[in-house]
Amino acid sequence: MNQHPAIPPGLLRMWREILGGILLFTVACTAGESEGSPDIDYSTGTHLVLLGTGTPNADPDRSGPAVAVVVNGVPYLVDAGPGVVRRAAAAHSMGVEGLRVSNLGHVFITHLHSDHTLGLPDLIFTPWVLERDRPLELFGPTGSRAMVDHIQAAYAGDIGARLDGLEPANPDGYKVNVHEIEPGLIYQDENVKVTALRVTHGSWEDAFAYRFESADRVIVISGDAVPSEAIVEHCAGCDVLVHEVYSQAGFERRDPVWQRYHSSSHTSSVQLAELASRARPQLLVLYHQLFWGTTEEELLAEVKAGYDGAVVSGNDLDVY
Numbered sequence: 001m002n003q004h005p006a007i008p009p010g011l012l013r014m015w016r017e018i019l020g021g022i023l024l025f026t027v028a029c030t031a032g033e034s035e036g037s038p039d040i041d042y043s044t045g046t047h048l049v050l051l052g053t054g055t056p057n058a059d060p061d062r063s064g065p066a067v068a069v070v071v072n073g074v075p076y077l078v079d080a081g082p083g084v085v086r087r088a089a090a091a092h093s094m095g096v097e098g099l100r101v102s103n104l105g106h107v108f109i110t111h112l113h114s115d116h117t118l119g120l121p122d123l124i125f126t127p128w129v130l131e132r133d134r135p136l137e138l139f140g141p142t143g144s145r146a147m148v149d150h151i152q153a154a155y156a157g158d159i160g161a162r163l164d165g166l167e168p169a170n171p172d173g174y175k176v177n178v179h180e181i182e183p184g185l186i187y188q189d190e191n192v193k194v195t196a197l198r199v200t201h202g203s204w205e206d207a208f209a210y211r212f213e214s215a216d217r218v219i220v221i222s223g224d225a226v227p228s229e230a231i232v233e234h235c236a237g238c239d240v241l242v243h244e245v246y247s248q249a250g251f252e253r254r255d256p257v258w259q260r261y262h263s264s265s266h267t268s269s270v271q272l273a274e275l276a277s278r279a280r281p282q283l284l285v286l287y288h289q290l291f292w293g294t295t296e297e298e299l300l301a302e303v304k305a306g307y308d309g310a311v312v313s314g315n316d317l318d319v320y
């Protein structure tokens, strides 16, 4: 139904094209790549999709930590925070075809804190229900196998009902091939080389950052970590560094008991500015932001006070 009978359809179409052009230009200038633009071909090249930028705080706008590196349409996930599968489905409906839920076949876990792994049962079972027909390939620290074994045991009833009941289910999609890793090159295929970097994160014996190298980009993702030389060395002018951060001003308002924990486990805005100045990424993306009352703009300003490179504060479903 034409709502504007007085305006010729050709003129309307022209206006729409002009407005669309302005919008796309604005998005391209501010957000690197945009949020799921239909004009970007996500089936080739390397695209970074922030699925969850949250922390243990149950922020409804920030799902638990999870990042997707999509290379030639194949998704490689880092971490499985709560909400990971729903966010992948949202990215898919935004136009990132590779994040179709049944395509979620590889995940690289940084460490076994609950905020990074509560989405693991979801990532194991939901894609299977939606017809992923091969096992999930999981790379992670020592302890990953025990965690997966316990999840499989907890859901034995569901697995049995789907395999032996009336629901059509394939025989392999719920399985997980667990690869417990050491630092170094841990995975390679026709799309990516993935290197695990050991980082320090409080009392965790095993915590990793990951470096993804594809034909067109190098992306480093910190996971949870204090400032780490391995990240500086392996970014070394990389295309994108996705790094966790907490607000220095917020930190100063925290209880001393929590200050002791955070300073031994995470990276402050001041420390991140210093680290990024040496790692020199083309783009620094903040994620896993701990604000503690600081606004997003103030957090960015804290980083920019000591760092003159390009930096953005990431939000769920941003694409870079």
Ligand SMILES: [Zn+2]
Pocket: 055, 056, 065, 113, 115, 116, 224, 288
């Ligand atoms: Zn965390």
Ligand SMILES: [Zn+2]
Pocket: 111, 113, 201, 224
């Ligand atoms: Zn952690």
